[in-house]
Amino acid sequence: MTTSRRVLVHPDKQALAGSVAARFITKTVDILDDRGTANIVLTGGSVGIAVLAAINESSARDTIDWSRVSFWWGDERWVPRGHADRNEQQAREALLDHIAIPATNVHPFPASDEGLELDDAATRYADELATHAEDGTELPHFDITFLGVGPDGHIASLFPHRSGIQVADRAVVSVRDSPKPPHERLSLTRPVLNSSERIWLVLAGADKASALGLAMAGASRDEVPVAGIKGRRRTVFFIDKDAAAEVPESLIAPSY
Known part of the structure; x- marks a missing residue:
C-alpha cells in the first residue's frame, strides 16, 4: 500500500481546530459508508482537545452515526478515573459526553485507582485491543489516529532518549520515567500507532517548530520520536503558521 505525508498550514489554532474537525466529520462519514464501522484513536493536549470541542460544536456533528464509531487512546496519564489530567476525562467533557455513543464503544486506559499495578494495566489494555x-x-483496524x-x-x-519509542514486541508500554509529570503513564507503542490507516498529527505554536523541522529533515526516531511515525495510507501534519517556521516550503501542501 502506498502512503503519503502532507503538511497543511492554518493561520492560527482556532482555524486549525475547526478545519480538522470538519475534515474528521467528512472522513468518518466516508469511512462508515465504506467499512460500516470506524475505530478512532484519540490524543490529549490543548490542540487535540480543541479539535474534539470543535467537532462537538459543529452543526454537522450528528451526520456521523456514532453508534458505529469506537474510540481508543494513544496514551494516558496514570491518575485516578475522572481526574482532570486524564486524556479520557478531557475528551469526555469536550465531545464524548455530548454524543449518542454506546458506553461499550469507548475504550479508555485503566486508571490508577482501579486496583491494578502499572504493568498489569498495560497488559489489560493490550488484551482489550486484541479482543477487538x-x-x-x-489489533483493531484503526482508521484515524490523532x-x-x-x-x-x-x-x-x-x-526522546527513552526506551519506549524502541519497543516493538508488545502493543502497550508502561512508562515510569516521563520527563514531564506525571512520570507514570501508559502508551501504545510505535508499531501500533503506525498500524493506523491514517495518522493525523495536530500541533500549534512556535515551540513545536524545531521538532517538526527536525522530523521533516530525517532525524532519528530516538532523537525525535515523531520522525518514526507513519500511517499505512496517509500521514498528515495539521499545523498553524507558528509551528510551520522550520518546515521546508516544498513539503507544505497548497491546499486539501
Missing part, C-alpha cells in the same frame, strides 16, 4: 482485533491480527507532538518531538508517551 481484526481477523488474523492482534497525535499531538511535544516541543521535544514526543508523541503519545514515547519520549
Whole structure:
C-alpha cells in the first residue's frame, strides 16, 4: 500500500481546530459508508482537545452515526478515573459526553485507582485491543489516529532518549520515567500507532517548530520520536503558521 505525508498550514489554532474537525466529520462519514464501522484513536493536549470541542460544536456533528464509531487512546496519564489530567476525562467533557455513543464503544486506559499495578494495566489494555482485533491480527483496524507532538518531538508517551519509542514486541508500554509529570503513564507503542490507516498529527505554536523541522529533515526516531511515525495510507501534519517556521516550503501542501 502506498502512503503519503502532507503538511497543511492554518493561520492560527482556532482555524486549525475547526478545519480538522470538519475534515474528521467528512472522513468518518466516508469511512462508515465504506467499512460500516470506524475505530478512532484519540490524543490529549490543548490542540487535540480543541479539535474534539470543535467537532462537538459543529452543526454537522450528528451526520456521523456514532453508534458505529469506537474510540481508543494513544496514551494516558496514570491518575485516578475522572481526574482532570486524564486524556479520557478531557475528551469526555469536550465531545464524548455530548454524543449518542454506546458506553461499550469507548475504550479508555485503566486508571490508577482501579486496583491494578502499572504493568498489569498495560497488559489489560493490550488484551482489550486484541479482543477487538481484526481477523488474523492482534489489533483493531484503526482508521484515524490523532497525535499531538511535544516541543521535544514526543508523541503519545514515547519520549526522546527513552526506551519506549524502541519497543516493538508488545502493543502497550508502561512508562515510569516521563520527563514531564506525571512520570507514570501508559502508551501504545510505535508499531501500533503506525498500524493506523491514517495518522493525523495536530500541533500549534512556535515551540513545536524545531521538532517538526527536525522530523521533516530525517532525524532519528530516538532523537525525535515523531520522525518514526507513519500511517499505512496517509500521514498528515495539521499545523498553524507558528509551528510551520522550520518546515521546508516544498513539503507544505497548497491546499486539501
